[in-house]
Amino acid sequence: HDGSRAGFKFLAERGLPLHSPGHSFGTPDHYVSTAGHDLDAIAEPHRREMVVDLAQNAAKHGFTHFGLGDARQGIVHVIGPEQGITLPGIVMVCGDSHTASHGALGALAFGIGASEVAHVLATQTLWQSRKPGSMRITVDGRLRGGVFAKDVILAIIARIGAAGGTGRVIEYAGQVFRDMSVEGRLTVCNMSIEAGARAGMVAPDETTFAYLKNRPFAPQGEMWDSAVAFWRTLPSDPDAVFDAEVSLDGGEITPFATRGTSPEHAAPVTDAIPDPAVAPTAERREAYARALEYMGLAPGTRMDAIPIDRVFIGSCTNSRIEDLRAAAHVVKGRKARVPSWAVPGSGLVKRQAEAEGIDRVFKDAGFEWREPGCSMCVGMNGDVVEPGAHCASTSNRNFVGRQGQGARTHLMSPAMAAAAAVTGHITDVRRLMEGGT
Amino acid sequence: MEKFTTVDAPAVALDMANVDTDQIIPARFLWRPRAEGYGHLLFHDVRKPGFPLDAPSAQGAAVLVAGRNFGCGSSREHAAWALVDAGFRVVIAPSLGDIFYSNSFKNGLLPIVLPDARCMELRAALARNPGARMIVDLEAQTVTGPVGINDGFAIDHFDVDPFRKELLLAGEDEVGFTLRHADAIRTYEAEYSRVMPWV
Numbered sequence: 001h002d003g004s005r006a007g008f009k010f011l012a013e014r015g016l017p018l019h020s021p022g023h024s025f026g027t028p029d030h031y032v033s034t035a036g037h038d039l040d041a042i043a044e045p046h047r048r049e050m051v052v053d054l055a056q057n058a059a060k061h062g063f064t065h066f067g068l069g070d071a072r073q074g075i076v077h078v079i080g081p082e083q084g085i086t087l088p089g090i091v092m093v094c095g096d097s098h099t100a101s102h103g104a105l106g107a108l109a110f111g112i113g114a115s116e117v118a119h120v121l122a123t124q125t126l127w128q129s130r131k132p133g134s135m136r137i138t139v140d141g142r143l144r145g146g147v148f149a150k151d152v153i154l155a156i157i158a159r160i161g162a163a164g165g166t167g168r169v170i171e172y173a174g175q176v177f178r179d180m181s182v183e184g185r186l187t188v189c190n191m192s193i194e195a196g197a198r199a200g201m202v203a204p205d206e207t208t209f210a211y212l213k214n215r216p217f218a219p220q221g222e223m224w225d226s227a228v229a230f231w232r233t234l235p236s237d238p239d240a241v242f243d244a245e246v247s248l249d250g251g252e253i254t255p256f257a258t259r260g261t262s263p264e265h266a267a268p269v270t271d272a273i274p275d276p277a278v279a280p281t282a283e284r285r286e287a288y289a290r291a292l293e294y295m296g297l298a299p300g301t302r303m304d305a306i307p308i309d310r311v312f313i314g315s316c317t318n319s320r321i322e323d324l325r326a327a328a329h330v331v332k333g334r335k336a337r338v339p340s341w342a343v344p345g346s347g348l349v350k351r352q353a354e355a356e357g358i359d360r361v362f363k364d365a366g367f368e369w370r371e372p373g374c375s376m377c378v379g380m381n382g383d384v385v386e387p388g389a390h391c392a393s394t395s396n397r398n399f400v401g402r403q404g405q406g407a408r409t410h411l412m413s414p415a416m417a418a419a420a421a422v423t424g425h426i427t428d429v430r431r432l433m434e435g436g437t
Numbered sequence: 438m439e440k441f442t443t444v445d446a447p448a449v450a451l452d453m454a455n456v457d458t459d460q461i462i463p464a465r466f467l468w469r470p471r472a473e474g475y476g477h478l479l480f481h482d483v484r485k486p487g488f489p490l491d492a493p494s495a496q497g498a499a500v501l502v503a504g505r506n507f508g509c510g511s512s513r514e515h516a517a518w519a520l521v522d523a524g525f526r527v528v529i530a531p532s533l534g535d536i537f538y539s540n541s542f543k544n545g546l547l548p549i550v551l552p553d554a555r556c557m558e559l560r561a562a563l564a565r566n567p568g569a570r571m572i573v574d575l576e577a578q579t580v581t582g583p584v585g586i587n588d589g590f591a592i593d594h595f596d597v598d599p600f601r602k603e604l605l606l607a608g609e610d611e612v613g614f615t616l617r618h619a620d621a622i623r624t625y626e627a628e629y630s631r632v633m634p635w636v
């Protein structure tokens with residue numbers, strides 16, 4: 001993506017070629033404007049330069065590039081699966097921590113830093129000296145209405161903590177993930193890094209194969225058959241032993257939202273803000289007190305009484321068509337009470353949504369319907385939340401200043417974010433689904 | 438990359454858990470060329486009055502003793518750049534974000550994991566004795582200190598992967614090393630194409 005400049009600079013300085021152009025793909029996402037789908041829409045020269053650099057490097061080294069103006073452009077973790085570039089059993093890396101998303105298709109995918117990007121560009125290899133540990137998270141049962149993949153992963157992180165998966169690769173197993181669409185699995189695997197894990201994966205199955213079939217870069221014809229035969233051999237053995245096991249009851253999970261500044265500060269929307277004094281250790285007490293101060297929240301406040309100033313539906317966690325459908329379903333026939341944005345994850349998602357009339361639902365409710373990119377997830381393109389404002393966001397990080405200096409992020413599912421948009425405060429979406437106001 | 442042998446320098450404690458890379462270096466600075474330096478941008482948005490790194494005793498500090506899950510979050514290597522540019526050569530914490538951990542080695546910054554209780558003890562000792570020195574010896578894999586005061590002193594042994602240690606001691610980057618194995622890579626690729634011709 002357009003933050004990979006240092007890697008290409010390294011190649012140029014060493015006079016090295018790109019080792020495997022055929023296995024390299026790029027698209028601009030972090031620095032693109034979401035107001036217009038072309039270079040001219042990027043007003044600031046330094047941002048434009050990042051996007052131009054990637055296009056020039058693609059031309060120079062001969063790798064596939066989905067640039068601005070191409071409907072296939074989008075957030076790198078949305079377009080990889082969408083194009084069938086992400087496949088079961090492959091090792092996939094990108095200079096971005098949310099590369100873990102691609103594990104939803106049974107790839108071993110993880111984020112790397114700039115030096116490792118340079119190493120991969122130059123050699124198509126990577127040194128892995130610390131063998132990661134393994135962790136299986138089993139969620140059995142069935143999700144209840146109004147509960148989505150995002151709630152499942154937030155519930156998991158709330159349980160195991162933001163460092164619960166550090167040094168590990170997570171396999172998500174159990175009925176809930178077997179029943180989940182590939183898009184839902186992408187949401188879950190995406191946030192593996194928020195649990196500290198290097199990667200997360202779901203065993204490839206018929207759902208995976210059906211999703212991949214006929215995607216542009218997926219194997220075709222006879223090759224497809226041999227690929228599927230191979231992919232069927234990939235799931236963990238039934239008697240596989242993991243370094244750590246965690247299990248949750250899917251039927252118990254309710255809609256979640258975060259209230260602090262770490263994804264582990266996630267809780268059911270029906271909760272109230274607890275007093276930091278009840279935290280188990282002094283360190284957590286202090287961290288939580290500091291988080292509440294930053295968030296401007298007092299203990300005892302009900303989660304669903306937290307006012308929202310802005311809504312962002314987008315990011316590699318939740319900007320695919322199912323996410324937009326779920327949000328539109330809640331928004332339909334209602335009005336947004338606060339500035340609200342819907343930012344599709346790719347040009348193709350946007351096109352599909354428009355074909356289904358989803359853009360109209362959003363626009364009629366007063367939402368802005370934007371061009372694809374990372375946007376307000378990280379604000380690198382200038383789409384930022386105002387200081388002190390509470391933002392209901394479908395992204396993945398509620399860190400201090402993540403969405404802009406002083407911004408207060410509440411992570412939640414697209415349906416929950418839509419509910420916050422139409423009510424102006426955090427709201428249990430199940431109430432609106434039952435027809436309430 | 439600068440060689441790493443022994444560091445003997447003032448240490449500073451940062452008593453916060455889950456310090457993510459967005460806090461270490463905010464996203465809006467990431468477009469800046471590496472050559473311009475990132476040291477002055479380290480912790481840009483979280484530096485409030487009284488921030489430990491701003492204390493006069495933190496001048497010349499090269500060892501940072503941090504809390505649980507330091508460097509979690511985004512893969513931005515700029516986090517390691519900012520620390521190195523601000524003069525840090527060692528980060529000690531009970532746990533570190535995986536990607537940050539890898540990135541650190543590539544920039545001559547040595548990440549060290551010590552037990553939670555020991556990190557807490559060190560942070561407390563450094564808070565009581567601002568500017569106290571610590572000695573980190575990569576060859577011997579030891580952290581010694583704080584020295585010169587009679588508070589919380591110990592010699593701790595730490596683990597480090599032998600390969601990464603060797604590169605850090607030599608100040609060599611991995612690419613040069615890997616390219617010497619070009620034949621092995623070609624052989625592997627041929628086998629890979631045989632097993633997964635569709636990739």
Ligand code: SF4
Nearest residue numbers: 098315316374377378
């Ligand atoms: S959408 Fe957000 S988390 Fe995803 S790649 Fe873009 S900036 Fe990173």
